[in-house]
Amino acid sequence: MKKMEIPLSEILGHGHLACAGCGAALAMRLTLKALGEKTVMVFPASCWSIIPGFWPYSSFHMTAIHAGFVTGGATASGIRAALDVRGDRETLVAVWAGDGGTFDIGLQSLSGAAERNEDFLYICNDNEGYMNTGTQRSSATPLLAWTTTTPVQKPKENPKKDIMAIMADHQIPYAATATIAYPEDFLRKMEKAKKIRGTRFIHLLSPCPPGWRIPSEVTVRISRLAVRSRVFPLYEIENGRSFTIQEESQVVPVKKYLKLQGRFSHLTERDIEETQKRVDEAWERLLRRARC
């Protein structure tokens, strides 16, 4: 991958309340570098409702509007409309929502906005569960994973929802996956998305040390293994049709990714084989869609 310069400016300040090793804190720092100060950030309920700090203090040095859990797509539509009426076409409206606020409770509002092709950048910070409330399953939680509502006696029975396919099939101009282990790729996608008009969607994988049962120092490593194992491939979809896959040269078995995480520690060899099979199938499906 091409090397690029990462801006030195820091919009995320000191004293934020994220857990040690939080993937979402690293991701936000990079995001703010890419988007710059002429941005309005909408926060439907998620970990990032808390991380900036309690009123009247804030570590988040950019205009932020905290919003109802369900309302990411709708609130952003309204802010964009107000700015347009005021003649401000320059300010970027961005949404930062969790997987709960995107895959589950906020899906209707997001889908409505995407169908209208509302002009905003939507970032789904996916930590694969309701982590802000203490690790409950969401529809982004992977098959067989442990959460507090999918205990090891009966781990998650259903596979993760394919949010990228859902969003791309709204025929929005841009949808891309990204993760913190690949900051150049991450920034390039953010900058590309920033320049496009219409609904832009970034699916961001953010490892969560307490929720995934991993030590805080392995966040970046886990996020790299997610890509190398093809559990979370990096790719872009433009206008719902044009695919670009950032192929990883060093492919590793899924086992390597699973074994580092406490939330998968109950998996049997057969479970791991099954997971590998499903990951291979999903990869083939992605390639097929990309070729079409």
Place this chain on the structure above:
Amino acid sequence: MKKVITGNQAVAYGAILSRVDVISAYPITPQTTIVEELSELVASGRLNTKFLKVESEHSAMAALIGASTGGVRCFTATSSHGLAYMHEMLHWASGARLPIVMVNVNRALGPGWNIWSDQTDSLSQRDTGWIQLYCENNQEVLDTILQAYRIAESVKLPVMVVLDAFVLSHTSEAVEIPAMEEVDKFLPPCCLEYTIGTQESVAFSVITTPEYFFEFRYKIQKAMEQVPGIAKNVDDEFRSWFGRGYGAIERYGKEEAEVLLMTSGTVTSTSRIVIQKLVQKGYGVAGIKIKRFRPFPSEEIREAMKGAKKLAVIDRNLSVGIGGIFAQELRASLYSGEERPQVFGFVSGLGGRDITPELIEEAIQYTWEHRQPEEDILWLGLRK
């Protein structure tokens, strides 16, 4: 200019004359023709208005919360299930101190599905921090929307303007439509102190600890307490511009009355005829029309009911377990006063059943003949 228009058309004219910047709405019977009318007016390109055709009422209100935070004038309209679906966002709009104006066309909540008039939808939103204004005719609907923006933008609280399904929403009446230039003088463009882009970086609706939350809610109550004074000034000014005014309540009928009849919405129009007839027959009766439900006009009512021994209230709504909601509010507001007349709480016309002159007369007769009500809830027109 006078035009013969429906209540829903009066709503659309009210919104357009207020030069709303952003509209966001989702269709529901009987509000639908408001959305259609506004779509036409916005599509004609004569207005600099953005209309977000969202996928639900919840999103309609959420989008206006975003837009209003962006410092522009916002409007929506809904009914019944749509209003109930917005409930969470109603709290959010008042908590964020946003001067949004919404019209609600009163309709019953299912099941069974029922599209007809019933106030339980708007009255069950009474604790959401919204000002609520009920209308009697189509002229009042249009005028109240214009006044609502002045009140909302002064106290930084949202306003719900309420009208009856079909009896107003789909019934045509002659309405005086003020000229845009006249309205512009009465209602200048909206301007918010704190909005996006005016400061370097601001945060809205941030997580707030017990140390501060309490005081924020206290401030909302204090703002609500300013409404009676501000609404009166706005109404007086409106009257001086346009020759029409409404007050928080209106008393009509005999000056010295033993029995008072309290109504809201279109039931008031029917009651006027009944009261007039009874006064002519020599009864000491009068009517009170309640226009403003939130904040509840306790002071105004106490003043208007002086000397009355009994108050009959007709509620086209029901809080199951206690009775009519206007009656309940009235009892609560009378309790601390010196004069405490008997309150006769009639519940009638649920799900849009007609509240006829005969039923209204029956309610007054009953109140006239009884020292006190025989039951907490007096069912008017119920088939047993």
